[in-house]
Amino acid sequence: MINKAIRLADTCRYVKFYRGRDVSCMDHRKYIYLFNEGNAGMRDLLGGKGANLAEMTNLGIPVPSGFTISTEACIKYYEDGKVMPEIIVDQIYTALEKIEGKTGKKFGNVKNPLLVSVRSGARVSMPGMMDTILNVGLNDDTVKGLSRLTGNERFAYDSYRRFIQMFSDVVMGIEKRKFEDVLDDAKDAKGAEYDTELDASELKQIIEKFKKIYSNETSSHFPQDSGEQLIQSITAVFKSWDNPRAMEYRRLNGIPGNWGTAVNVQSMVFGNMGETSGTGVAFTRNPATGEKSIFGEYLINAQGEDVVAGIRTPQPIIKLKENLPECYSQFIDIAQKLEAHYKDMQDMEFTIEQGKLYFLQTRNGKRTVQSALKMAVDMVEEGLINKEEAILKVEPKQLDTLLYPSFHSDELKKAIIIAKGLPASSGAACGRIYFTSEDAKRHHDQGEKVILVKLETSPEDIEGMEISEGILTIRGRMTSHAAVAAREIGICCVAGCSDLILNEKTKSFTGAGKVYKEGDYISIDGSTGNVYGGPIKTVSPEISGYFGTFMSWADDIRKMEIRTDRVPAARLAAAQAQVRNPRK
Incomplete structure (x- = not known):
C-alpha cells in the first residue's frame, strides 16, 4: 500500500533529525479530519461537502467511511509551490489506516481491496467546476481480487475501465473523447446502445486499449501502485481549484481565490453491481x-x-x-x-x-427564483422557518431574473412547436443557435443574442452558458449538468429534447422535419419545455403571487428605505438590501 518513501517517513515520524533537517519545529497542524471529527459548522475548514458528510455521520445517516483533507492543506500546497507537503501525505496514510479498520478492507490489497473516491469540496457549492476521481486503488491485480471477492467479474472490470478514463482525464489531462470513442466503437461492434450491455471479456479489451492510449499520451505505463494513484488524485483535485472553469465560476459568483478547496477521500460504494444497485x-x-x-x-x-x-x-x-x-x-x-x-x-x-x-x-439545493420564492413562503406557512429566515433563502441576484421578459401570449399562440423537452430551468429565451461555447461567446461578443445547443453540456461549457439567453440539450434530464448550472446562472433551459436530431459535424439539428443551421433563430420555454422555430416577441413580467408575499415580508422587516423612479426597481432594490441584511 505504502511506497518506500512513505514507509521511511513513517519510520522517522518521531525522530528529531530527518533527511538532514531539524524537524522539531516542523508544521504539526492537523490537516486531516475523519468524518466523525467534524460538523456542519466547520465549512470554512472542511468545505461544504466535508462539513455535511461529517454532519450526516453524526446524525446517524448511512455515509461511507472517509476523511476530509482541509482547505488549509490546499492553501499550504499552493504556498509550497504546488508540491504536496510530507506532513499532509503522512496524515493521509494515517487516516487511511483508520478507514481500513472501519471497513475491514485494505488499500492496495489483492484479496480484499479498499477502493476510494477523491472529490473536491469548496466552502460554497461549485457544482461540476472541480474534479472527481472514482475507484482509486484499482490496478491489474486488485481488479482480479475485486472480481473474486464480489463474484461479479463484469462489475470489477467496468469499475477499472471507469477509473482509467477518469484518472487519465483528470490527473493527466488526456482528452476523454479518445476513451469515449473506444467505448462507442465497442458498443457499435456489438450493436449495443448502452455500456451496461458489454460483458467482462469486452470490457477487458477496452481496458487494454485504454492503457495503450495512456501509454501513447504520457510515454509511461498506467500506474499500478495504489499509493501513487491516491496522492496524484488528491494533487489533481487541489490543482483543479485553479482550472479555467473554476476560476470563471469564482469570478461570476464573487468567490475569493485564496479560499482553496477541501478534498474528501471516501470508501467506495458501488451502484454498478447489478439490478439491486x-x-x-x-x-x-x-x-x-x-x-x-x-x-x-x-x-x-x-x-x-x-x-x-x-x-x-x-x-x-x-x-x-x-x-x-x-x-x-x-x-x-x-x-x-x-x-x-x-x-x-x-x-x-x-x-x-x-x-x-x-x-x-x-x-x-440550487433553485429557480420562482421556486425559491414559493419554497420560502411555503416553509414559513409550514412552521419550518420564520419570515426573517425566509428572506435569506432567496439570493439577491436571483431577484433580477423576475424582471426578465417572457413570451407575449398572442405571439405564443402563433408560434410553431418543433420539439418538446424537459422544463429544466424556468424562463423564456429567443436567440440564434450555436453549437459550441466558443462560437456562442464569439457571436455574443458581436452583439447577438445566442442560444447554446449541445448534445449535453459539461463544466467546460460554463463560459458559453453564462453569456447565453438559454440552453437546449438533446440528452440529460432535470438533474443533468445543464439543468443545474442554468438554474444557478438564472437562465432558462430545456433539457433532454430527444425530439431533435443533432448533427454536430454540420452544426445543425432537425426538428419537425426542418433543418435549423448555425445562426438560425429559435425560441425556448424553460417553464414548459417547448422549443419553437423562429423568434417570438417578449414582454415584461408582472410582480405578484409569491413574490408579492415575499416583498410584503421584506417591507415589514426592513429598516432601510430605497427611492427610485421605477416601482419594480424600488421593490427589487429593497428586497436585495433586505436579503443581504434583514436586521439593519
Whole structure:
C-alpha cells in the first residue's frame, strides 16, 4: 500500500533529525479530519461537502467511511509551490489506516481491496467546476481480487475501465473523447446502445486499449501502485481549484481565490453491481417549481457520473418504490430528516449497493427564483422557518431574473412547436443557435443574442452558458449538468429534447422535419419545455403571487428605505438590501 518513501517517513515520524533537517519545529497542524471529527459548522475548514458528510455521520445517516483533507492543506500546497507537503501525505496514510479498520478492507490489497473516491469540496457549492476521481486503488491485480471477492467479474472490470478514463482525464489531462470513442466503437461492434450491455471479456479489451492510449499520451505505463494513484488524485483535485472553469465560476459568483478547496477521500460504494444497485440525485422539493414533493432521478446498475452526464436516461425517483421499496422508504425518511435539520431544500446524492442505501452528499439545493420564492413562503406557512429566515433563502441576484421578459401570449399562440423537452430551468429565451461555447461567446461578443445547443453540456461549457439567453440539450434530464448550472446562472433551459436530431459535424439539428443551421433563430420555454422555430416577441413580467408575499415580508422587516423612479426597481432594490441584511 505504502511506497518506500512513505514507509521511511513513517519510520522517522518521531525522530528529531530527518533527511538532514531539524524537524522539531516542523508544521504539526492537523490537516486531516475523519468524518466523525467534524460538523456542519466547520465549512470554512472542511468545505461544504466535508462539513455535511461529517454532519450526516453524526446524525446517524448511512455515509461511507472517509476523511476530509482541509482547505488549509490546499492553501499550504499552493504556498509550497504546488508540491504536496510530507506532513499532509503522512496524515493521509494515517487516516487511511483508520478507514481500513472501519471497513475491514485494505488499500492496495489483492484479496480484499479498499477502493476510494477523491472529490473536491469548496466552502460554497461549485457544482461540476472541480474534479472527481472514482475507484482509486484499482490496478491489474486488485481488479482480479475485486472480481473474486464480489463474484461479479463484469462489475470489477467496468469499475477499472471507469477509473482509467477518469484518472487519465483528470490527473493527466488526456482528452476523454479518445476513451469515449473506444467505448462507442465497442458498443457499435456489438450493436449495443448502452455500456451496461458489454460483458467482462469486452470490457477487458477496452481496458487494454485504454492503457495503450495512456501509454501513447504520457510515454509511461498506467500506474499500478495504489499509493501513487491516491496522492496524484488528491494533487489533481487541489490543482483543479485553479482550472479555467473554476476560476470563471469564482469570478461570476464573487468567490475569493485564496479560499482553496477541501478534498474528501471516501470508501467506495458501488451502484454498478447489478439490478439491486444504483445511483441517483434527488431534491426534497422540486427545484424548478418549488412544489413540496421529493424530486429526483436514479439509474439502476450505474455510477454517479452516468446520471449527471445524461448518457443514459434515468428513472424518476418514484420508480424506486417499485424496484427497491425498502430502499425507497428509507430514502424518504432520511430526506425528510435532512430538510428538517437544515431547514432548507436539500440536494442529495445517493448510491444503493446490493440493496443497501448510502448517502454521499447533501447540500442546500440550487433553485429557480420562482421556486425559491414559493419554497420560502411555503416553509414559513409550514412552521419550518420564520419570515426573517425566509428572506435569506432567496439570493439577491436571483431577484433580477423576475424582471426578465417572457413570451407575449398572442405571439405564443402563433408560434410553431418543433420539439418538446424537459422544463429544466424556468424562463423564456429567443436567440440564434450555436453549437459550441466558443462560437456562442464569439457571436455574443458581436452583439447577438445566442442560444447554446449541445448534445449535453459539461463544466467546460460554463463560459458559453453564462453569456447565453438559454440552453437546449438533446440528452440529460432535470438533474443533468445543464439543468443545474442554468438554474444557478438564472437562465432558462430545456433539457433532454430527444425530439431533435443533432448533427454536430454540420452544426445543425432537425426538428419537425426542418433543418435549423448555425445562426438560425429559435425560441425556448424553460417553464414548459417547448422549443419553437423562429423568434417570438417578449414582454415584461408582472410582480405578484409569491413574490408579492415575499416583498410584503421584506417591507415589514426592513429598516432601510430605497427611492427610485421605477416601482419594480424600488421593490427589487429593497428586497436585495433586505436579503443581504434583514436586521439593519
